[in-house]
Amino acid sequence: MDYDTLVIGAGAAGMMCAAHAGGRVLLVDHAKAPGEKIRISGGGRCNFTNMYCDANAFISENPHFAKSALARYTQWDFIALVDQHGIPWHEKTLGQLFCDTSAKDIIAMLRGLLQSSGVETHLQTEVTEFAKSDEGFTFTLNGTRHCTARNAVIATGGKSIPKMGATGFAYDIARQFGHRVTPTDPALVPFTFPDRRFADISGVACPARVTANGPGFDEALLFTHRGLSGPAILQASSYWDAGDPITVHLAPDTDLAAILRDKRTSDGKKALTTELSRHLPARLIDHLSTQMDLSGRLGDLSDARIDALTHDLSHWHLTPGGTEGYRTAEVTRGGVATDQISSKTMESQTTPGLFFIGEALDVTGWLGGYNFQWAWSSAIATARHLSAQN
CATH class of the missing domain: 3.50.50.60 (FAD/NAD(P)-binding domain)
Structure with missing residues (x-):
């Protein structure tokens, strides 16, 4: 031989x-x-x-x-x-x-x-x-x-x-x-959305827990012109199948419900969006305001509305149109x-x-x-x- x-x-x-x-x-x-x-x-x-x-x-x-x-x-x-x-x-x-x-x-x-x-x-x-x-x-x-x-x-x-x-x-x-x-x-790859819905907040990053048919990953989430990226997204992409939704939990290490209840009493005149912008990027809050009711002052929040709001922020369901493909997939x-x-x-x-x-x-x-x-x-x-x- x-x-x-x-x-x-x-x-x-x-x-x-x-x-x-x-x-x-x-x-x-x-x-x-x-x-x-x-x-x-x-x-x-x-x-x-x-x-x-x-x-x-x-x-x-x-x-x-x-x-x-x-x-x-x-x-x-x-x-x-x-x-x-x-x-x-x-x-x-x-x-x-x-x-x-x-x-x-x-x-x-x-x-x-x-x-x-x-x-x-x-x-x-x-x-x-x-x-x-x-x-x-x-x-x-x-x-x-x-x-x-x-x-x-x-x-x-x-x-x-x-x-x-x-x-x-x-x-x-x-x-x-x-x-x-x-x-x-493709795995360890960014997600894309055909409507480019996050183009207005491209470049914004924040901590998040992202889940797709598997364990949740607590790392950074990055919004891009074409969709979603960042370590948390790349991790979740390895478990994702075409057509499936993903779940995004914003500010996973922050008890927003407890904070809003406390601020409702101590700082009731402050706008809800102002307080939320202390824990999440302001541009992201502006974007979310087009999809969720974030109007009003802290003092006007009921327990039910606080629970509903924080649930939405911790169970943000999104369905990607696809991924960036093998072109950028790490594995x-x-x-x-x-x-x-x-x-x-x-x-x-x-x-x-x-x-x-x-x-x-x-x-x-x-x-x-x-x-x-x-x-x-x-x-x-x-x-x-x-x-x-x-």
């Missing part, structure tokens, strides 16, 4: 796996440079993991699938690797860890690991004629060079951010070998079904020697470093298995 292992995809999972697999490894990618999604992630500083990462932060047809890999290569293991290479980092919020300087530090670390492991890397290279053989796999590079490998690792990700080269290659390979692919959708929800994949090694249970890792699988993490941790953990699960063979 020409190689012990072929790894297709030089992103986070592919580089991590190739660097640790051992033996003769070929890493191939059609991009000009490795780790392009790493480079642009986290505003250029790469949110490389999360201190609170566990399997509950992942969406999958099988919610237990990710547990084994995440437990055997944890966020602390990757942090130790980052520390070992002298990369300075900091926690931003909610356990999200970022490079102090640049995401390029993570790419440089991975490239260094590839080099020290003797991995042969071919960029701007297409893999075609990929097929199973008696001893492993056969494939062609750029239509001219015919090669063989005992094992093949598919680490080409999902469909998100096609301008970075994302394709459905992993799904095509999975189907070629009889694997099912679950429905795929893809869905992917290669896990029912015929080993949770310990990521190996196909029907085609020995074929592995799927990272975003290609039906495992989608929350915003905040979880998807990178899944890339590291699934890659190491496969690499350790391959290394033991070599």
Whole structure:
């Protein structure tokens, strides 16, 4: 065999796996440079993991699938690797860890690991004629060079951010070998509204709890010309299905009902909108005034009206027309079904020697470093298995 292992995809999972697999490894990618999604992630500083990462932060047809890999290569293991290479980092919020300087530090670390492991890397290279053989796999590079490998690792990700080269290659390979692919959708993505109803308050942000067919996320909400964005929206989008409503709870950490009752007595002449603007952006209150009755003074509020008003502000139901799509989605929800994949090694249970890792699988993490941790953990699960063979 020409190689012990072929790894297709030089992103986070592919580089991590190739660097640790051992033996003769070929890493191939059609991009000009490795780790392009790493480079642009986290505003250029790469949110490389999360201190609170566990399997509950992942969406999958099988919610237990990710547990084994995440437990055997944890966020602390990757942090130790980052520390070992002298990369300075900091926690931003909610356990999200970022490079102090640049995401390029993570790419440089991975490239260094590839080099020290003797991995042969071919960029701007297409893999075609990929097929199973008696001893492993056969494939062609750029239509001219015919090669063989005992094992093949598919680490080409999902469909998100096609301008970075994302394709459905992993799904095509999975189907070629009889694997099912679950429905795929853009995830961690802004919502759009066809009427552009929030254009008048574009740029306004506020704390909110946003829910869409799943847990509620307490983070910032951002109004845009096209719809809704911000961390709380991106999180909820991973659970959203087309046509479903979302629920927005404005000022979730503030007991507005208690405040309004207190102010009704102590400051009764103040306008309701003036008091609400102390807890929510004034431009948002102006916008809401066109949809809710926010008229009058605090002293005129009855208990029933206070209850109705605060209920409306904590149960604001909206139905997005869609999302910004794969163009801006940070990840893809869905992917290669896990029912015929080993949770310990990521190996196909029907085609020995074929592995799927990272975003290609039906495992989608929350915003905040979880998807990178899944890339590291699934890659190491496969690499350790391959290394033991070599």
